Amino acid sequence: VDNSRELPNFLEAFSRIKGRKLLIHGGGKKASELSARLGLPVRMHEGRRITDQETLEVAVMVYAGLINKQIVAYLQANHCQSIGICGADAGCVSATRRPIQTIDYGFVGDIHPEQISKSFFINLLEQDLVPVFAPITHDGTGQLLNTNADSVAAALAVALSSAYKVHLLYCFEKKGVMRNVSDENSLIPEITPDSYAQLREQGYIRDGMIPKMDNAFAAIQAGVFDVVIGSAAQLSDIVAGKHGSATRCHPGKDAFK
Amino acid sequence: VDNSRELPNFLEAFSRIKGRKLLIHGGGKKASELSARLGLPVRMHEGRRITDQETLEVAVMVYAGLINKQIVAYLQANHCQSIGICGADAGCVSATRRPIQTIDYGFVGDIHPEQISKSFFINLLEQDLVPVFAPITHDGTGQLLNTNADSVAAALAVALSSAYKVHLLYCFEKKGVMRNVSDENSLIPEITPDSYAQLREQGYIRDGMIPKMDNAFAAIQAGVFDVVIGSAAQLSDIVAGKHGSATRCHPGKDAFK
Numbered sequence: 001v002d003n004s005r006e007l008p009n010f011l012e013a014f015s016r017i018k019g020r021k022l023l024i025h026g027g028g029k030k031a032s033e034l035s036a037r038l039g040l041p042v043r044m045h046e047g048r049r050i051t052d053q054e055t056l057e058v059a060v061m062v063y064a065g066l067i068n069k070q071i072v073a074y075l076q077a078n079h080c081q082s083i084g085i086c087g088a089d090a091g092c093v094s095a096t097r098r099p100i101q102t103i104d105y106g107f108v109g110d111i112h113p114e115q116i117s118k119s120f121f122i123n124l125l126e127q128d129l130v131p132v133f134a135p136i137t138h139d140g141t142g143q144l145l146n147t148n149a150d151s152v153a154a155a156l157a158v159a160l161s162s163a164y165k166v167h168l169l170y171c172f173e174k175k176g177v178m179r180n181v182s183d184e185n186s187l188i189p190e191i192t193p194d195s196y197a198q199l200r201e202q203g204y205i206r207d208g209m210i211p212k213m214d215n216a217f218a219a220i221q222a223g224v225f226d227v228v229i230g231s232a233a234q235l236s237d238i239v240a241g242k243h244g245s246a247t248r249c250h251p252g253k254d255a256f257k
Numbered sequence: 258v259d260n261s262r263e264l265p266n267f268l269e270a271f272s273r274i275k276g277r278k279l280l281i282h283g284g285g286k287k288a289s290e291l292s293a294r295l296g297l298p299v300r301m302h303e304g305r306r307i308t309d310q311e312t313l314e315v316a317v318m319v320y321a322g323l324i325n326k327q328i329v330a331y332l333q334a335n336h337c338q339s340i341g342i343c344g345a346d347a348g349c350v351s352a353t354r355r356p357i358q359t360i361d362y363g364f365v366g367d368i369h370p371e372q373i374s375k376s377f378f379i380n381l382l383e384q385d386l387v388p389v390f391a392p393i394t395h396d397g398t399g400q401l402l403n404t405n406a407d408s409v410a411a412a413l414a415v416a417l418s419s420a421y422k423v424h425l426l427y428c429f430e431k432k433g434v435m436r437n438v439s440d441e442n443s444l445i446p447e448i449t450p451d452s453y454a455q456l457r458e459q460g461y462i463r464d465g466m467i468p469k470m471d472n473a474f475a476a477i478q479a480g481v482f483d484v485v486i487g488s489a490a491q492l493s494d495i496v497a498g499k500h501g502s503a504t505r506c507h508p509g510k511d512a513f514k
Contacts, residue, residue: 008399034318038294057323061291064341065322066314069393069401073345077399083347084321088330089340090386127380129347136326142265142334144326 001067002029008074013235015078022131026149027067034058051106051146059146064134071132082130087137092117095137095145109137109145116159154219161223168224171232176247179204189244192252193217216249226250258324259286265331270492272335279388283406284324291315308363308403316403321391328389339387344394349374352394352402366394366402373416411476418480425481428489433504436461446501449509473506483507
């Protein structure tokens with residue numbers, strides 16, 4: 001979503017995916033741009049935005065407004081019937097404002113996975129409507145909250161895995177998990193819990209990739225069929241299951257026991 | 258929605274309305290404020306906003322984002338299960354960019370009433386979900402369009418009148434249609450097509466009220482049961498049918514022939 005030239009191509013490829021699907025998006029760069037134009041300081045802590053009242057309003061406007069509805073309009077143009085929602089809609093994803101410990105993240109929500117309204121999502125999916133989800137949640141008392149899009153995606157994937165075989169795809173600008181970030185040809189095509197432990201020990205997976213991988217395997221542990229990490233530009237190849245188009249995390253042989 | 262202190266009261270009263278209902282909102286003042294903060298000129302022509310690309314983005318952010326999701330979160334807090342949508346969602350309300358004649362309104366849409374997806378709205382209503390509609394539409398090719406909220410409300414009321422007995426309520430800051438705008442006690446409690454013709458001839462209804470009245474009687478002609486024009490602050494009394502709480506436009510005795 002941060003690349004307005006690539007977005008229509010990505011959404012066209014997304015439209016062609018067969019089967020039930022939903023799209024969870026972020027939009028951090030556009031929110032930062034708008035904050036800058038409004039003279040609001042962008043404050044981050046460990047990759048997470050600190051969200052005061054004005055920053056929350058920017059997040060709601062950009063995520064749930066501009067980006068969400070632009071995505072929906074593009075999908076409609078591709079004959080993909082979609083509906084743009086956030087966690088407040090039908091109360092489908094609720095959260096609690098993160099408690100203040102060493103740092104006050106402001107209006108940032110941590111999801112209640114057990115309160116996700118599965119029936120609402122299943123109902124949309126069974127009507128062939130594609131939910132397009134903006135990572136804004138609510139606390140049930142009228143307060144909107146900014147929520148991490150990756151966490152929302154994982155929680156929704158887990159929640160829906162009791163009803164469907166769920167593939168969770170994380171799309172970003174890289175081809176996948178690389179052995180060497182500066183070597184385009186060092187993609188790791190598959191990771192299992194065993195190989196993850198090895199790769200981590202050998203130092204190939206480190207820093208910001210560790211929480212992502214931990215989340216991926218936690219989602220698999222909780223019922224998601226597999227988690228694929230790859231480039232938005234490669235979506236068609238990834239969906240076709242082309243080996244080497246992305247990094248696929250799966251439970252390994254143990255899963256079939 | 259331009260009054261952040263009154264909005265929660267209005268939404269609480271709205272939540273208490275029995276029966277199936279939907280809410281169509283605008284948000285012009287907040288959009289103008291954001292435009293001003295971004296240094297965008299606000300250009301109006303005959304009460305309609307001229308919408309260039311940047312102004313459209315502001316409208317989408319404010320209407321479909323900030324205001325829409327804030328309303329939904331408040332309604333959820335009042336145990337009113339609601340879902341915030343715009344015309345792009347599920348392709349429910351499509352429009353055509355207004356043709357350039359003497360003036361180019363920019364990205365402003367005129368609704369296709371015959372293309373309103375009645376089944377989508379009926380489906381939500383029958384699930385006890387209250388649609389909260391932001392007046393942003395789309396043209397089917399991926400272009401979002403800014404659309405007049407009063408026109409959307411009338412078109413949705415007409416479309417749904419084949420399935421339901423529809424009361425269309427226009428809420429604004431005045432008590433209703435007044436004989437004398439500077440006299441609080443000059444409310445006209447009822448208007449029929451006959452009395453409308455008289456009131457207009459006598460000069461009591463004029464200027465901007467004429468298109469509003471014309472639209473009200475056109476909606477009634479097209480199947481809407483009645484059209485009530487009143488103050489947002491009086492919503493409970495209006496819904497209770499309290500005489501003198503608002504102006505009720507209805508077809509008069511002729512309707513019962």
